[in-house]
Amino acid sequence: MSQATTAVQKEQHSEHHQELSFLYKYILPLDHKIIGMQYIFTGLIMAVIGGYFAYAFRMQLAFPGEIVPLYGLVGPGEYNMLVTNHGTIMIFWVAMPVLIAGFGNYIIPLMIGCDDMVFPRLNRLSYQIFLASALVLILSFFVKGGGFGGAWTAYPPLSSVAEYSLTDWGSSLWLLAVALEFVSFLLGGINFITTTMNSRAPGMKMMDIPIAVWFIVIAVILFMASVGPLIAGAVMLFMDQRIGTSFFLPSGGGDPLLWQHLFWFFGHPEVYVVLLPTMGIVADIITVFARKKLFGYRTVLYTAFATGGLSFVVWAHHQFIAGIDPRMANVFVVTTVLISIPLAEMMFCYIATLYGGSIQFTTPMLWGLGFLAAFLIGGVTGIYLGASAIDVYFHDSYFVIAHFHYTFFPITIIGMFAALTYWFPKMFGRMMNETLGKIHFWGTFIPFNCLFLPLFLLGLAGQNRRVYNFLNYPDLARQELHDLRVFATMSLVVMLLFQFVFIYNFFVSMFFGKKAPNNPWEANSLEWSIPSPPPHGNFKTLPSVYRGPYEYSVPGRESDYWPQNEPPKK
Amino acid sequence: MIEFFIENASSFASDIDNLFEVVTWIIGFWFFVTFGTFVYLLIRFRRKKGVKAQYVAGEKHSETKWTHYPHYAVIAFDVAIIALNIFVWVDIKQTLPPRDNMIRVIGQQWSWTFVHAGPDGELDTSDDIATANDLHVKVDNTYHFELQSRDVLHNFSVPAFRLRQDAVPGRTINGWFKPTKTGTYDLQCAEMCGYGHGIMGAAITVHTEANFNETMDQIKKGTYESHYQKRRGTKTEAPSKISKENSKSTFTDVLASIF
Numbered sequence A: 001m002s003q004a005t006t007a008v009q010k011e012q013h014s015e016h017h018q019e020l021s022f023l024y025k026y027i028l029p030l031d032h033k034i035i036g037m038q039y040i041f042t043g044l045i046m047a048v049i050g051g052y053f054a055y056a057f058r059m060q061l062a063f064p065g066e067i068v069p070l071y072g073l074v075g076p077g078e079y080n081m082l083v084t085n086h087g088t089i090m091i092f093w094v095a096m097p098v099l100i101a102g103f104g105n106y107i108i109p110l111m112i113g114c115d116d117m118v119f120p121r122l123n124r125l126s127y128q129i130f131l132a133s134a135l136v137l138i139l140s141f142f143v144k145g146g147g148f149g150g151a152w153t154a155y156p157p158l159s160s161v162a163e164y165s166l167t168d169w170g171s172s173l174w175l176l177a178v179a180l181e182f183v184s185f186l187l188g189g190i191n192f193i194t195t196t197m198n199s200r201a202p203g204m205k206m207m208d209i210p211i212a213v214w215f216i217v218i219a220v221i222l223f224m225a226s227v228g229p230l231i232a233g234a235v236m237l238f239m240d241q242r243i244g245t246s247f248f249l250p251s252g253g254g255d256p257l258l259w260q261h262l263f264w265f266f267g268h269p270e271v272y273v274v275l276l277p278t279m280g281i282v283a284d285i286i287t288v289f290a291r292k293k294l295f296g297y298r299t300v301l302y303t304a305f306a307t308g309g310l311s312f313v314v315w316a317h318h319q320f321i322a323g324i325d326p327r328m329a330n331v332f333v334v335t336t337v338l339i340s341i342p343l344a345e346m347m348f349c350y351i352a353t354l355y356g357g358s359i360q361f362t363t364p365m366l367w368g369l370g371f372l373a374a375f376l377i378g379g380v381t382g383i384y385l386g387a388s389a390i391d392v393y394f395h396d397s398y399f400v401i402a403h404f405h406y407t408f409f410p411i412t413i414i415g416m417f418a419a420l421t422y423w424f425p426k427m428f429g430r431m432m433n434e435t436l437g438k439i440h441f442w443g444t445f446i447p448f449n450c451l452f453l454p455l456f457l458l459g460l461a462g463q464n465r466r467v468y469n470f471l472n473y474p475d476l477a478r479q480e481l482h483d484l485r486v487f488a489t490m491s492l493v494v495m496l497l498f499q500f501v502f503i504y505n506f507f508v509s510m511f512f513g514k515k516a517p518n519n520p521w522e523a524n525s526l527e528w529s530i531p532s533p534p535p536h537g538n539f540k541t542l543p544s545v546y547r548g549p550y551e552y553s554v555p556g557r558e559s560d561y562w563p564q565n566e567p568p569k570k
Numbered sequence B: 001m002i003e004f005f006i007e008n009a010s011s012f013a014s015d016i017d018n019l020f021e022v023v024t025w026i027i028g029f030w031f032f033v034t035f036g037t038f039v040y041l042l043i044r045f046r047r048k049k050g051v052k053a054q055y056v057a058g059e060k061h062s063e064t065k066w067t068h069y070p071h072y073a074v075i076a077f078d079v080a081i082i083a084l085n086i087f088v089w090v091d092i093k094q095t096l097p098p099r100d101n102m103i104r105v106i107g108q109q110w111s112w113t114f115v116h117a118g119p120d121g122e123l124d125t126s127d128d129i130a131t132a133n134d135l136h137v138k139v140d141n142t143y144h145f146e147l148q149s150r151d152v153l154h155n156f157s158v159p160a161f162r163l164r165q166d167a168v169p170g171r172t173i174n175g176w177f178k179p180t181k182t183g184t185y186d187l188q189c190a191e192m193c194g195y196g197h198g199i200m201g202a203a204i205t206v207h208t209e210a211n212f213n214e215t216m217d218q219i220k221k222g223t224y225e226s227h228y229q230k231r232r233g234t235k236t237e238a239p240s241k242i243s244k245e246n247s248k249s250t251f252t253d254v255l256a257s258i259f
Helices: A003-015 A022-027 A032-062 A076-112 A120-140 A168-198 A211-242 A256-290 A297-313 A326-338 A340-354 A363-386 A388-394 A398-428 A434-460 A479-512 B013-044 B061-094 B209-221 B227-235 B250-258
Strands: B101-108 B111-116 B129-132 B134-138 B143-149 B154-158 B163-167 B173-177 B183-189 B201-207
Touching: A032 A076, A032 A120, A032 A398, A032 A479, A076 A120, A076 A168, A076 A211, A076 A256, A076 A398, A120 A168, A168 A211, A211 A256, A211 A297, A256 A297, A256 A340, A256 A363, A256 A398, A297 A326, A297 A340, A326 A340, A326 A363, A326 A388, A326 B061, A340 A363, A340 B013, A340 B061, A363 A388, A363 A398, A363 A434, A363 B013, A388 B013, A388 B061, A388 B163, A398 A434, A398 A479, A434 A479, B013 B061, B101 B134, B101 B154, B101 B163, B111 B134, B111 B201, B129 B134, B129 B209, B134 B209, B143 B154, B143 B163, B163 B173, B201 B209, B201 B227
Parallel strands: B101 B143, B134 B201
Antiparallel strands: B101 B111, B111 B129, B143 B173, B154 B163, B154 B183, B183 B201
């Protein structure tokens, strides 16, 4: 064990020997588990806001100009604000906090067998900055002019000049909130990498780390390496907005395209930043419930590194028709299509893991498998958009919307439910209701497909994004296309209604569910070797690790799992 | 496949449609093979009493070939897609074929100005004809366009032509298209440009030679009735469920007061 951890342990022991008061236990905690839960709950609340926004603007598209129940009239300015902030919230305030910061905080120390993060105070500060960023974002909806409505990519000059966007403080607060959020994740990221590299339990070699932890670490490395240019860009954009510089204004010698390069240099790795944690969590879930060793642990790991590396050189595929030199597009077509190579290999390994298994369809497993099925569609449709000539037609159309919702919805929402249902017994010491869990799964998964499959067709028909009323366009006002819009909106409403099943199940199980044993899923990784919920400090004695995390159904053993910390028989 | 949803009315539209179709076959094949295997494995290896799972590490060659061989095939298909794509892309965006006519397209919040080159086929001469939100072109003429923006980013998008190009303030972007079918089509702004982005539409009409000259004469004389207005007036309320009052939101009123 490294010195850093020892130091932290000492500090913790001296400080937390006595029972902590409520304030220090839940509001200002140093314990990684509570901080993780703070992130998860904040993320869930933000997900409710993001979902509500989606409801409001989908209703406007299906019933243009009518009063939306529980919202009111959606005018064009409001529509822009809703789509912009729906995107921003779902990526920066749901996907990242829940999957990376939330579950990262919760599971990394438990899975690598240490008592806490290496820098607990940094961890707490990171959450507090994150909370501030969420509050700043919410504040931005209520300032004069309303929230920012220039799309989540915030292309200048629209985002930099108040006369163009008509949301003077809305844009600035939005930008400030995003910047604060990055600061928070930079702090958290340092913590995750250092903890995983330094504080692993004795005996845990690099190749014994569960894929869920590995992928969060890779995601954080990608984030930290890519976010620099965007922070520089955000500062320039902020100065353009507030003190009248012209980094992105052509009239003052700036270039609007510069922002797009800075933004997408971050923005594309960001896709893999949110993808990898879910991919890792799903790897752990399918191995547990198929009772199988992960097919090609090293291959999966190396493909993740390859994907991450490649993701830094594909960004301009968001700009094929943005006015860049058309010859440059060819290079980015090659790199973009090449990214399918590691990802296809990773997907094949996941599917091969199922071969010869003994597959048990529990709720977490359903979410894990649902992720693979949905992400497959999202993945293959990406090939169309990576091909620049087809992208000429599909760029900024509903085809793009359908494509990235087939990646982001599985990643964010399905991945979140997979992780929540899988670790719920560990987090709260109670089991969730399986029947309600399955109803919730099918009630989410089927409407999800009914919602986004029609959008592919609307994209084929030439429907562009961010338009608040398609009836203004005669080619798009056709009855059959409008029926598709109404169908998609109705599916969304059904899907949102089924979330109440989850909320009910979540809270009732938290207080009245069946008591969970230490290891309800008979899984191998270290977090299942301690009581549920784990006590402060996690492990009574630090565990020793003797093998990798995926030793299921080993021949010659009576039980079909073999915990990482079980000493081998002499 | 795209023609099923929307007409293809320009020379390169069918190139894009064909490429789309080829890619669809490739992707469809992979999707059904992968998804089929996935579902088969789920059914075949569901939990049965007394059957223990196998121990497969996936590190021996005899095992990894099951993921590696399909993987080599993926690489081959990738190369094919890249090659086909670059051919089409070079044609439609990277090279400009010889022109028959010129137009200038100017986007601003939230309307389009089109400058038609007039009979001499050159811009910035005295016979140029400018219109707002109405673009008129001749069928089977290769047009070069100069795309400009007065304020923020816009996007000159004509779905029926499979044409799309961002307009960047401070720059002139050149491109081309060649309409092949007469008719009136939607022209949309496809890049978020602020409050009125959703109604920044226009109409593009592809005329025969005679028709085109007649329309240009009408514009010069001032007897011209905007195709864009006419089209919106007749077709906007098409879906039966939406009553006329409702589809006219407060937004149109706001815009009316701006312009």
